[in-house]
Amino acid sequence: MFTNVVDQGGSPSTEQLLAFTDSAGMLLKMPVIGYTSGLEVALDQKLFGQHVASRVIQKAVTGFMNNKNPKKPLVLSLHGWTGTGKNLVSQLIAENIYKEGMASSFVHQFVTSTHFLHSSQLENYKSQLQQWIKGNVTNCPRSMFIFDEMDKMHPGLIDCIKPYLDYYENLDGVSYRQAIFIFLSNAGGEHITQVALDFWKAGRDREEMELQHLEPALSLSVFNNKQSGLWHTSLVDKNLVDFFVPFLPLEYRHVLLCGMAEMSAKGLEPNQDVVDQMARDLVYFPKSEKIFSVKGCKTIGGKLDYYT
Numbered sequence: 523m524f525t526n527v528v529d530q531g532g533s534p535s536t537e538q539l540l541a542f543t544d545s546a547g548m549l550l551k552m553p554v555i556g557y558t559s560g561l562e563v564a565l566d567q568k569l570f571g572q573h574v575a576s577r578v579i580q581k582a583v584t585g586f587m588n589n590k591n592p593k594k595p596l597v598l599s600l601h602g603w604t605g606t607g608k609n610l611v612s613q614l615i616a617e618n619i620y621k622e623g624m625a626s627s628f629v630h631q632f633v634t635s636t637h638f639l640h641s642s643q644l645e646n647y648k649s650q651l652q653q654w655i656k657g658n659v660t661n662c663p664r665s666m667f668i669f670d671e672m673d674k675m676h677p678g679l680i681d682c683i684k685p686y687l688d689y690y691e692n693l694d695g696v697s698y699r700q701a702i703f704i705f706l707s708n709a710g711g712e713h714i715t716q717v718a719l720d721f722w723k724a725g726r727d728r729e730e731m732e733l734q735h736l737e738p739a740l741s742l743s744v745f746n747n748k749q750s751g752l753w754h755t756s757l758v759d760k761n762l763v764d765f766f767v768p769f770l771p772l773e774y775r776h777v778l779l780c781g782m783a784e785m786s787a788k789g790l791e792p793n794q795d796v797v798d799q800m801a802r803d804l805v806y807f808p809k810s811e812k813i814f815s816v817k818g819c820k821t822i823g824g825k826l827d828y829y830t
């Protein structure tokens with residue numbers, strides 16, 4: 523996974539960041555008009571059922587990209603049930619900053635169970651990861667690092683990236699203040715679901731739910747869940763995470779939207795009957811109410827092949 527950073531080709535001249543850097547990766551004037559509406563439109567059109575996350579992400583990313591002199595890198599922690607759009611949002615952010623989106627050489631994605639599987643290799647992982655981050659940010663200050671399955675990540679590894687998230691002007695001559703770090707995890711998913719369920723039971727509109735309704739559940743779970751990995755690091759204590767972003771569990775109506783979008787993406791004519799049949803056959807919870815899709819929209823791409 524970790525190849526020598528220098529082997530990447532040194533200067534990122536083969537690709538440009540959208541509107542934000544020149545061919546050498548140096549920051550330019552940052553004309554953000556196109557960017558702002560681009561992300562907003564992408565979130566509105568492609569992300570379903572996540573009005574809270576959508577709003578937070580849009581404000582956080584736009585604010586950060588508009589800020590010519592941020593005091594620290596942007597650190598987002600995305601939490602929620604499986605298949606609710608956390609990876610999708612990372613992809614949309616990448617697509618709206620980098621010309622080549624997730625395929626950009628400035629975007630680096632790590633999955634704990636793939637890249638950091640062996641605890642016996644912890645020391646190696648630590649030094650490789652630090653070198654990787656340092657090398658890539660030296661190469662391009664506006665680099666993006668996505669850590670998936672953050673709740674499974676070894677606390678020692680989380681600790682080793684901490685300095686890069688902090689308010690330092692520079693570390694060994696490198697400034698990390700333009701970089702973006704995105705942490706994805708299922709930690710807090712059950713608490714978020716409980717809040718959504720309480721809303722539903724009280725007959726309240728899901729869209730009435732605001733960040734303030736979800737924040738307590740989220741921080742409680744982050745602090746108290748020993749499995750989450752985040753809890754005993756000082757990421758939280760030191761306020762290094764700028765935004766905790768809650769992803770709501772998806773309902774039947776959202777699965778329908780995902781299904782229609784998926785059919786279009788596959789080049790098929792979206793067919794309400796087909797999607798409806800597929801959505802009906804998915805499993806929903808809690809057992810009695812059957813409101814939320816157990817796998818969110820995660821498996822529908824494959825499922826649709828069966829129904830079409």
Ligand SMILES: Nc1ncnc2c1ncn2[C@@H]1O[C@H](COP(=O)(O)OP(=O)(O)OP(=O)(O)O)[C@@H](O)[C@H]1O
Pocket residue numbers: 568569570571572602603604605606607608609610611706707708769772780818819820821
């Ligand atoms: N809210 C959503 N709106 C639109 N599509 C969605 C949404 N959630 C999931 N999807 C679809 O399902 C696929 C899988 O979702 P994604 O990988 O983003 O889930 P996740 O929250 O990251 O799940 P996990 O926690 O299991 O990694 C996406 O590529 C997308 O096609």
